[in-house]
Amino acid sequence: MRTSYLTFVLLLGLLCLRANPAAAQAVYTLSGRVLNAASGEALTGASVFLQERLGSGAVTDANGRYSFTAPAGAYMVVAKYIGYDDQQQPLRLAQNTTQHFNLAPTAYGVQEVEVVAKRQPPIVETAVMGQLDLPLETIKTLPAIFGEVDILKTIQLMPGVKSAGEGSTGFYVRGGGSDQNLVTLDKATVYNPGHLFNFFSVFNSDAIGSTTLIKGNMPARYGGRLSSILDIGLKDGDFNDFRADGGIGLVASRLSVQGPIIEDKASFILSGRRTYVDVLMNPFLKNSEQGGVPYYFYDLNGKLSFRLSEKDNLYLSGYYGRDVGAFTLSDGRFTSEFFGAIPAPRQCGTMLLMIS
Numbered sequence: 001m002r003t004s005y006l007t008f009v010l011l012l013g014l015l016c017l018r019a020n021p022a023a024a025q026a027v028y029t030l031s032g033r034v035l036n037a038a039s040g041e042a043l044t045g046a047s048v049f050l051q052e053r054l055g056s057g058a059v060t061d062a063n064g065r066y067s068f069t070a071p072a073g074a075y076m077v078v079a080k081y082i083g084y085d086d087q088q089q090p091l092r093l094a095q096n097t098t099q100h101f102n103l104a105p106t107a108y109g110v111q112e113v114e115v116v117a118k119r120q121p122p123i124v125e126t127a128v129m130g131q132l133d134l135p136l137e138t139i140k141t142l143p144a145i146f147g148e149v150d151i152l153k154t155i156q157l158m159p160g161v162k163s164a165g166e167g168s169t170g171f172y173v174r175g176g177g178s179d180q181n182l183v184t185l186d187k188a189t190v191y192n193p194g195h196l197f198n199f200f201s202v203f204n205s206d207a208i209g210s211t212t213l214i215k216g217n218m219p220a221r222y223g224g225r226l227s228s229i230l231d232i233g234l235k236d237g238d239f240n241d242f243r244a245d246g247g248i249g250l251v252a253s254r255l256s257v258q259g260p261i262i263e264d265k266a267s268f269i270l271s272g273r274r275t276y277v278d279v280l281m282n283p284f285l286k287n288s289e290q291g292g293v294p295y296y297f298y299d300l301n302g303k304l305s306f307r308l309s310e311k312d313n314l315y316l317s318g319y320y321g322r323d324v325g326a327f328t329l330s331d332g333r334f335t336s337e338f339f340g341a342i343p344a345p346r347q348c349g350t351m352l353l354m355i356s
Contacts, residue, residue: 029096031067033310034060034079037102040239040264044210045133046081048101051088062210062233063313079103098310130216132158136208148249149205152193155230160215169194169201173215176227183230184222186303186317195297195323202321206245206256207271207301209235234317236305237267251275266306274298295325 034046042064049057052075058068072093079087084103091099139154152169155161164170170178183190185203193202210233214222222229235258242259256271278293285293303317 026072027069028072028093029067029069030077030091030093030099031065031097032099032101033064034066034081034101034103035064036084037104038240040260040267041209041236043081043084043103046079046084046101046103048077048079051076051078130160130214132213132215134158134211134213136205136211139211140205148200148252150201151203151205151208151211151232152201152230155211155213158213161213161228164198169198173228180225180227181230182218182222182225182228183232185232185319186234186315187231188317188319190319195321196295200252200297202299202319203232204254204256204271204273204299204301206247206254206273207234207269207303209233234301234303235269236315237269237303239264239267239305239307251277261304264307266304268305269301269303271301272299295323297321297323 032048034043034048035041036043042060042062044060044062044064046060046064046066047057048060048066048068050070052073053070056068056070058066060066070093074090074092077089077091077099079089079101081103083105085106087101087103089099089101091097134151134154139151140149150169152171153163156163156171160174162172164172164178171181172178173181183193190202194200195202210231212229212231214229214231216228218225218229222231237258237260239260240263242257244255244257246255247253252273252275254271254273256269258267258269260267275296275298278296281293299319299321301317301319303315306314308314
């Protein structure tokens, strides 16, 4: 009789455990986007996490999207990004939920701080080995040749990268050849990334939004390269306001215009650059032996961005660049003219549909 009573108690306990909802608590997905509140552009690398569960969170991708799972319950969702104000949002997670964040840029003012400590060996963990992301704000702080911010010359300062020659935009990565690097602009291959025999790069800094250098373990989506991959992305354009940026250098001037076509739905950016040494010097040299400066180049970048839905985006981007010059030897008995970039007279244009 005692054995039957114990057996009954054990069975009753098992039934209670199976009926207990805490033993099989539901798990739901929290997803969304993190955007710049001023321009509407996506913020890459922003952190989104639950304040009550620090192990539940995610980092936004190149399109500003995040997604992670957590048990049902009431939480405080926190979004953080360097240079922007943190944002907190209370949330009751009872089903798959979409939560977007718009972070406002901020400025920090601090007093002088002196920190004295022993240097510790750095611990670096990345999802892709050998990948370097270069923010344009950091690139613009480096010294520029003739006032022109050059992405390819900045790449030459990175670890494992060596210049192909003094004043050249070519580069070697870990012993590879300069022709073994894949250079892309908005996923389109750029076969000749240099002007004036590779003295200047074809990339206008005002139109560039992101720069990524992969020195090893290249992802399969790039098609494979022996040495490295340099992936350069154009800006999407401002989705909220119209604005223009430009600059005047010693050898070239540039102008960039961007703004919304449909607010929060579609935007554009148009950027151009041209050298003007020939225009300035030709009046002084036209009667001399040189006869003027027989060379100039220009670049044009354009991009249209459309937000079709929360998960679908359409990008139409293009680039056109050209070198124009002439060589005259032996008192005019030999004249040679060239048009287009050397050795390839044309560059790239692409339409890219990204669905995530």
